[in-house]
Amino acid sequence: FLGSPPLSSDSAFTCHxxxxxxxxxxxxxxxxxxxxxxxxxSKALVSSxxxxxxxxxxxSDTGTRVFVPSVSHVAHSQxxxxxxxxxxxxxxxxxxxxxxxxxxxxxxxxxxxxTSAAGRNVAGxxxxxxxxxxxxxxxAHVTCIAWNPMxxxxxxxxxxxxxxxxxVRVWRNGNCDGRSWACAYSITYRNTDxxxxxxxxxxxxxxxxxxxxxxxxxxxxxxxxxxxVLPSNSNVTHVSFVEPxxxxxxxx
Numbered sequence: 001f002l003g004s005p006p007l008s009s010d011s012a013f014t015c016h017x018x019x020x021x022x023x024x025x026x027x028x029x030x031x032x033x034x035x036x037x038x039x040x041x042s043k044a045l046v047s048s049x050x051x052x053x054x055x056x057x058x059x060s061d062t063g064t065r066v067f068v069p070s071v072s073h074v075a076h077s078q079x080x081x082x083x084x085x086x087x088x089x090x091x092x093x094x095x096x097x098x099x100x101x102x103x104x105x106x107x108x109x110x111x112x113x114x115t116s117a118a119g120r121n122v123a124g125x126x127x128x129x130x131x132x133x134x135x136x137x138x139x140a141h142v143t144c145i146a147w148n149p150m151x152x153x154x155x156x157x158x159x160x161x162x163x164x165x166x167x168v169r170v171w172r173n174g175n176c177d178g179r180s181w182a183c184a185y186s187i188t189y190r191n192t193d194x195x196x197x198x199x200x201x202x203x204x205x206x207x208x209x210x211x212x213x214x215x216x217x218x219x220x221x222x223x224x225x226x227x228x229v230l231p232s233n234s235n236v237t238h239v240s241f242v243e244p245x246x247x248x249x250x251x252x
Contacts, residue, residue, distance in 0.1 A: 021078045022091070032068035033097065049127050051111065052097040069099045077147045077157055091115065092178060093127055094159050096142045110136040110145075110161065110171075114178040130178035133171075137163030144196050148219065150203035158184075160206065162194030168208055185222065189215045200241040209236035 018027040020037065025046055030036035033052040038045055052069040073096040093113040100106040113127040136142060141164040148158040159171045159181075168187040174180045192210040199206050205225070206217045212230040217223065230236065 018074055020076050022076070027074055027076075029071060033071065035071060035074060035095070047126070049093075049113075051095045052099065052109070067099070067101045069097055071095055071097045073142060073145045075145045075147055075159070078149045092130075092147070092157055092159075092173075094145055094147070096136075096145060096161075105139075107134060108136065108139075108142055109134050110142065112159075112173070112178055112181055131181045133181065136161055136169060136171075136183075137165050137167065140165035143194055146197050146199060148199050148203040149201060158203075160197055160199075162197050162208065164193050166191045166193055166210075168194055168197060168206075187217065187222065189213075189224070195236055196239045198239045198241060201243050205241075207239045207241070209239045211235050214239060 019025070020027055023037070023046075024041075025037040025039055028036055028038060030048055031054075033050060033054040035049040035051055036045060037047045037049070051071045054069050073094075075094050077092040077094075091114070093115070095111045095113065097109050097111070098106050099109070110133040111129060112131040114130045115126045115128065142161055143164055144162040146160050148160070156173045160168055161171065162168050166188050170184045170186070171181050172184045174182070187208070189208065189210055190213075192213070194208055194210060196209040197206060199219070204219055206219045208215045208217065212233055212235060214228040214230075214236060216225045216227065218225050
């Protein structure tokens with residue numbers, strides 16, 4: 001708008017292409033602090049999700065910049081989750097947003113959202129905030145997030161987050177209702193930045209990228225199974241599993 005203070009955001013949507021695994025909607029950044037779900041088949045906007053509140057009206061005569069929040073990561077649990085206390089089913093969305101200002105350091109927030117199975121594709125406020133963890137990596141940047149794909153009604157959902165502090169933190173929900181999340185444990189490998197992480201389809205193996213090295217972990221026993229070293233010094237930015245048959249192979 002004419003005469004409005006300049007906007008500033010110190011982070012970008014680093015997830016690149018994100019697709020909701022159940023609805024198959026494309027999830028992208030919208031207005032500051034919001035996510036938009038876009039239907040590729042109908043070529044239409046399906047819904048908008050406000051991740052962090054942002055006041056868009058401010059005085060323009062102060063000469064100061066307006067710092068806008070940004071959503072840097074989003075991930076969806078792939079499995080339906082059944083509550084232990086009711087017969088309802090649903091699933092989770094995890095987001096990472098960053099807020100900053102001229103006189104305040106960047107604040108990173110990891111948020112856990114839940115929705116019912118019946119309302120997952122309905123436009124509007126179907127995603128409800130269940131829990132929020134500020135500074136999940138103790139001030140370091142969150143570089144990647146991923147859900148463990150294998151979740152049963154008897155098991156609590158699991159989210160892994162990687163950070164610039166060189167650690168991968170594993171977050172568990174105690175009772176499947178999404179209200180209580182805690183860091184169960186953390187993994188470090190040579191204290192190098194975590195650039196990407198991924199799970200195989202059964203959730204038993206987790207791959208973590210540390211610059212030009214990929215470490216493979218037995219997720220259930222938290223044991224290092226092996227490493228893959230790239231011949232170049234280029235940083236690995238993406239890692240994923242390709243599983244045509246039973247034995248998983250990795251590419252990234």
